[in-house]
């Protein structure tokens with residue numbers, strides 16, 4: 105493993121496990137390995153720890169612990185929400201979602217289309233915002249679920265979830281939100297929000313990968329996605345991942361405690377980084393609305409360069425960031441989120457997401473800002489993607505909007 109110092113600006117991809125979280129979970133890997141469903145104390149005491157973690161996760165959301173179903177990840181929670189809404193409303197075969205959801209929603213919806221369901225993917229504007237009037241009009245009598253993410257993982261753009269929930273409920277339709285990127289960064293109160301189903305993933309809030317939750321509002325009809333044993337009050341079969349669930353509970357406590365830091369220090373670091381890049385490096389622009397936006401996320405277009413080339417050179421100086429694009433069988437597809445915002449494929453291929461977190465320091469931002477202008481300058485000199493002398497490569501004459509009823513693979 106490399107010993108180089110890591111400058112980690114990819115907290116929307118995953119986060120470092122907090123030392124406090126590691127301490128909380130280790131005894132359940134090492135010593136307390138009993139099965140929570142066992143009758144003897146060695147097992148049943150782990151069940152108590154799972155319930156304590158449930159209470160802590162519920163507190164993060166202002167939910168009742170009984171409304172929390174632990175899952176294996178955010179992807180499973182999103183899949184389970186879609187599955188349950190359709191299974192509990194057999195007469196309804198329509199899903200309303202957006203063109204900028206995570207692939208855990210988009211690709212499951214694409215599968216549902218193949219099974220005969222109809223899915224509407226709402227478009228976004230150039231800022232990444234939704235037209236709520238269009239959302240309202242797109243709800244049909246046979247809509248089983250409206251699924252709209254709370255905050256976008258690529259741009260940080262925040263959707264008006266409370267208003268969307270109200271629209272759905274005025275039409276008697278279930279509302280699910282993928283809130284995976286939100287904890288610790290925005291206040292979360294499911295009572296005020298009034299969502300029926302909500303997804304979280306622990307590895308975005310300094311707990312390990314492989315554990316998530318689905319909030320299911322009291323009295324919401326629910327059909328499990330995984331069927332088998334009676335764990336999670338019959339709503340998700342499979343022996344509980346006790347250590348990871350305990351970790352999730354501890355991380356939820358810390359997310360509440362660190363809220364202030366994310367919203368003052370981390371926000372200020374992000375803003376300093378973003379404005380230094382936009383003012384110091386020519387032909388750059390921010391993707392997505394400035395506000396409302398997650399306090400840690402900045403997605404920047406660097407015209408006339410390929411994001412992958414930037415990432416490789418950043419890697420050489422220890423900086424981790426990501427491009428919006430997904431690598432599919434060797435060909436670089438531009439991000440479906442940026443494409444949905446009308447950004448040309450050429451520009452979208454030069455976009456980098458920087459996502460900060462509570463462990464980032466001012467010195468780390470200085471390191472990035474010291475090297476980035478040279479990296480971009482060097483790449484622009486040699487890049488076949490073009491240069492300001494060949495504007496066709498970076499500046500689209502026409503913006504391309506996707507057909508929102510045809511999801512791209514993410």
Ligand code: PLP
Pocket residue numbers: 116117176177178179180182206208253255256257282284285305306307314315316
């Ligand atoms: N939803 C969003 C918005 C995400 O950012 C992610 C992860 O990147 C997921 C869902 C999937 O979460 P997981 O990796 O736990 O499956």
